[in-house]
Amino acid sequence: MTKVILKRKIAMRIANGHPWIFANEIEKTEGAVDAGGIADVFFHDGKFAGRGYVNPQSQIMVRLLTRRKEEIDEQFFFRRINEAWKYRQKIGYTENCRLIFGEADEMPALIIDKFNDYFVIQTMALGIDVWKPAIVKALQKIFSPKGIYERNDVPVRELEGLQQQKGFLSEPFDTNIIINENGLQFHVDIENGQKTGYFLDQRDNRRQIQHIVKGADVLGAFTYTGTFEIHAAHYGAKSVHGLDISENAVAQATKNAQLNKLDHICKFETINAFDALKNWGKEGRQYDVVMLDPPAFTKSRETIQKAITGYKEINLRGMKLLRDGGFLVTSSCTNLVQPELFLQVIDMAARDARKKIKQVTFRAQASDHPIVWGMENTNYLKFLIVEVSNK
Incomplete structure (x- = not known):
């Protein structure tokens, strides 16, 4: 040893x-x-x-x-995955969930997402990649899944001397599946969607908008596949306009709206959201609810200041598009911008926009992505709703 x-x-x-x-x-x-x-x-x-x-x-x-002198073998990984599954069952995350959240589940650099009977794996370090066969074996033993797929097309693997790759770790299957979430259905593209195909971490947060969107005109920026926007329509929004720079994302979002028979309320547009927020504010467009769910603006400490500037800019623009007493729904998914700093950025944006804000709710990611105190990287998602009024 x-x-x-x-x-x-x-x-x-x-x-x-x-x-x-x-x-x-x-x-x-x-x-x-x-x-x-x-x-x-x-x-x-x-x-x-x-x-x-x-x-x-x-x-x-x-x-x-x-932290113990225990054997690291196939049985070790079976036990760890089984323990993680029992934990998810206890806290009520079973149909779709993040089964393994790396360090938070004592399996550093391993991500496993469960979508119904299908599993998506990411092994982002050499030491865990070596145990991929044992991990697949454990999943087969515990779940008898319909399919397992690896999404190791992530650049971070190259820092470990690993190649980027993706493909089946089980018999091939149709990688376009449908999942249920909060009474709605969504297409998940396991093979080509972002990350593992779907963002499970915002699932509980999507329910938080149900009261503020009733009868509202809603704008959603950085919509990706339209999950927040479709929830808004489902919860009674009058109109929903979703924006994303990716044509593929907009096509998926439209398909998801059609799947839930909400395409008469939800409209999606391929456009640069930064430009739209800026230009539409100048044009005097107004909404009752503005939702912002941008990608991570930074992946390194060197560019934190740039990320802060970006977050402040889009939130300021979002606030200026709101009618007096409207609601801003805003998120940040980078762990390098910790919760306190994120709230400071929103506060700065409100001051510069000459708006008064009142916090409705402030949350982290869903509980199947556990936050372990002392591990900052496990506390990464910030989700905030504020009422915005004129001073």
Whole structure:
């Protein structure tokens, strides 16, 4: 077994349970360091810190799988996936859910989404990719699924010396499926949709708009496949206009509206949402509800300031499009912009727009994406509804 000994001065997060160990926190290694292999990690005083997989090519050299001296084998992954499934069942997430949320489920760099009887897997580090056959075997044993697909077409894999790839990990199946959510139906394109094909993390938040959209004229920007907009129509909106720069997303959104027989209320348009928000504000267009669900504006700490500027800009524009007493529904999905900072950005936007805001609700992602205290990367989604009025 490879041994990794940590430096005397290390970040407290390791002792407090965070699984990431960076190369510059390691004093020395003993034994062969095989990329993707398992290593035992010890604090400087010789105390056992945990066991995890190692990759000398990666900045995060070790990711801990356990704090105990337990065997890492097929049975280990079966137990972990089974425990995660039992947890989801206890909290009421069964039909569609994020079954494994990486570090939050003590399986760093592993994502598994469950869509009915179909599963989508992402293994974003070499050490977990090695165990893909064991993970597939565990899913087959626990669920007897209709299909398993890998969406490893993510650039982060290249930092681990892995190729981007996607394809079937089971017998081939039709990757265009339909799921149920909050009494509605949605097409999910497992093979070509963003991420794993569908954003499960906003499911509970989509229900939060049901009272504010009744009889309202609603604008949705960065609509993707129209889930928020279709919920708005379902909950009684008078009109819903969804915007996205992707023609494919708009086609999917239109298809989803037709599937739910709400295409007479929902209209989707292929347009740059940034430009539309700016120009329509100048034209004096007004809505009762404006919903903003943009993609992550940053994936690195170096560009946080640029992201803050972007969030402030779109929220300011959104507020200016609201009638007095209307509602802004806004989200941010980057963990680099923590909740407190996000609220500060909204506050700055309101001041610059000369608007007064009243918080209706402020939430994180759905509970099948657990937030573990001390692991900032697990607390990534911010969802806010505010009433916006003129000063």
